[in-house]
Amino acid sequence: MGAHNLTGTTLLQNGVYSKGTAYSEEERAALHLKGLLPPVPATISMQVEAMMEQLRAFDTPFQKALFLDGLRSSNETLYFRLLLEHIEEVLPLVYTPTVGEVCQKFSHLFRFAKGLYLSIEDKGHVSEILENLPQEAVDMIVVTDGQRILGLGDLGINGMGIPVGKLALYTACAGVDPRRTLPVILDVGTNTERYLNDPLYLGHKHPRVSGQEYDDFIEEFFQSVYKKWPKCVVQFEDFGNNHAFDLLARYRSRYCCYNDDIQGTASIVVSGFFSAMRAKKSKLSNEKILFLGAGEAATGVAGLIADAMVEDGLSREDALARLYLFDSKGLVTTTRGDTLAAHKLPFAKDIPSVKDFEEAIRTLRPTAIVGLSAQSGAFTESIVKAMTEINERPIVFALSNPTSKAECTAEQAYTWSDGKVLFSCGSPFDPVTYKGKTYVPRQGNNSYVFPGIGLGAILAQCKEITQEVFLSAAHTCADMVTEDDLAHGSLYPSLTRVREISHLVAVNIIKLALATGQAQIEAPADIEKFVTDNMYTPDYE
Structure with a gap:
């Protein structure tokens, strides 16, 4: 220790x-x-x-x-x-799902000081505030501004529970040393009336700051962090759509950083698709996928699936043609008339818009539906049955969390599809016995991939974290799924193997970083041993 x-x-x-x-x-x-x-x-x-x-x-x-x-x-x-x-x-x-309730009540529960609270009022003084921290060295930072916590929305500084929980997973799942991690909340205000009127709320009570002032604050944060810890990895977490894509685009090639909501979610969902292809004995390039939701997670997943389809032999254009988004206004099309956000544009189709999700299924005849909408119960019985009519093995991923936001439950998916569904969920569900067969629906939890990605990036001292990293992690995780897992309907390995998975994800990322010139270390003689030797284990010294 x-x-x-x-x-x-x-x-x-x-x-x-x-x-x-x-x-x-x-x-x-x-x-x-x-x-x-x-x-x-x-x-x-x-x-x-x-x-x-x-x-x-x-x-x-x-x-x-x-x-x-x-x-x-x-x-x-x-x-x-x-x-x-x-x-x-x-x-x-x-972490999920319980962390959601902890965050909602965070100001009322505060007992133990952990991490770093930076307010927009501290602008111009971030570097001096960093000197108050007990850590001399930091390898991994998870930072949020609390704007879009899980499916719960703007929680302001109450969102601090997310970076704290996330970093606990980096340690437990991949052996990132907890004394070298730092959870950070950026307090730029909140637009949630409940907190603005709550006498016990511990953040600043003013509406969210945005625009140039916000951008300057984020810039100061990055410059201060990397001046003090030039080799650390920063993970963005639960920023709103209005900032998440811009921040990732602005910083991803300047610093070693990534957005788990956009890229980590993409990696684990693509991993689930790789497993589903094994179960179907098919190729990803044959799939037609309809997303319910068109925010950070959905467009991140769709983008990485397109990369995986290109890897499978399709052109980028043909890959994008197989991916459809459905948002609050209906099917995302070029004919819809509203100004589409930049992250939705690559997936907009030149077809008539459809306002009803089930109608979109019957019109497009997708092989898979992916729920990232935070709309509880959005995958109704008639929707799952429509998917089952169209497909011998329908793929239904109900990925919103916490559990209260899930598009459907595991039991509903297996029952409504007569046991034919290839199912994944964003929150944990118990095994389901249907017609004498027990199905084990494993959570498409980012914790299969992001801890190993973080560990690999730390150990390779990556200059940046490229898209190839997320495909590598998706393949690694899917390769750990056994035939027995697939026989029980599990598209992911058992979470009890998460350290083994994280170890291999990190090994493969270090190999990739060395091969692509992204690593800032000499190649270790034995990469597997190098990773093992650098994983924290919770033992007393």
């Missing part, structure tokens, strides 16, 4: 270094801990067992999330050990 000179209660109260009850007799004597702890030392395994017992005693996921937050603040090593050993049970508590 690195050297420190803390002793006594100061050590026990430092969550980064404390081992809690796990100090040996010798350590207790040397570190002035005698009498400050119960007399019999525990092992980390005993501590995990005791904490899991407590965790399971709580009734609701929200209560469990608060318990875990307290555990992390008192003993970070134990927190990550517990998360790693019980990842399928604990991950939904640390």
Whole structure:
């Protein structure tokens, strides 16, 4: 865990270094801990067992999330050990879907200071504020301005729960050292009346700042961060559509950064399509895909699918012709008359617009529908049945999260399609037994890919993170899906293998970065060992 000179209660109260009850007799004597702890030392395994017992005693996921937050603040090593050993049970508590409720109530729950809060009022002073941080070195930053938190909208500084949770996943899933990570919230105000009128809201109470002032603030943030930590990786998270595409375009070739909502989501969804092609014994270039939603996630996914179709042999033009977007105004077409946002333009079709999603399905006859709309229940029984009439194995991806925003449930998808569907979800659903067969619908969770992408980019010291990185990660994850997984309807591997997956994603990204001149390191003699040696494991030293 690195050297420190803390002793006594100061050590026990430092969550980064404390081992809690796990100090040996010798350590207790040397570190002035005698009498400050119960007399019999525990092992980390005993501590995990005791904490899991407590965790399971709580009734609701929200209560469990608060318990875990307290555990992390008192003993970070134990927190990550517990998360790693019980990842399928604990991950939904640390991140989606439970993090949504935690964020909505964040100002009312604040107990433990974590990360960096930068306000637009701090403009001109960002570099000095960075000096207040305890970390000397930072490898990974997740930053949000709180404008579009999950499917919940503008939460202002309450969105800080997202960078905190996301970075916990980088550590648990890929071994990014938690002491070298930094969650950041940029407070530029909020347009949500509930928070502006909430006496306990902890952010500045003014409408969101945009335009040049906003752009200058972001520029100062990037310049200050990269002046202090020139080799760190920055991940954009949950920015609104009005900023997300612009910021990615502006910074992606200047710094080592990426947007997980646009690019990470794309990678994991494309991975699900690669698995679905194995199940169908087909090629991606044969698919015709209709998206419900046309924001960051949908257009990011559509763009990467086009790249994968080109890799499969299609021209870019032919690939784009197979991808359709459906937004709040209907099918995205050139004939619609409204001014289309730049990110939708490549997918606009020169056909009559259709206002009803089911009618669009019957008109276009897609092989797959992908829900990234945050519209609960949007995939109705008649929609899933229409897809099943058109296709022998319809692909239905209901990817909005949290669970309350899912386009349909796993049970609905399997029942309405008579078990024929190839299904993926954005929030966790339990296995479904239909007509005697049990289906295991695995979540198309970005945590299969982004932790390994981050680790690979950190270790290769990438100059930038290119589109090829996201295709590489998609292939790597899909290659880990077994025939047994596919037989149970799972388009993703078990999340219990996430460290193994992240390791391989990172290895492949380092190889790619070395081959394309994006790496700023000498090629390691053994890349697999290099990655293993640089992965944090939650053990006491």
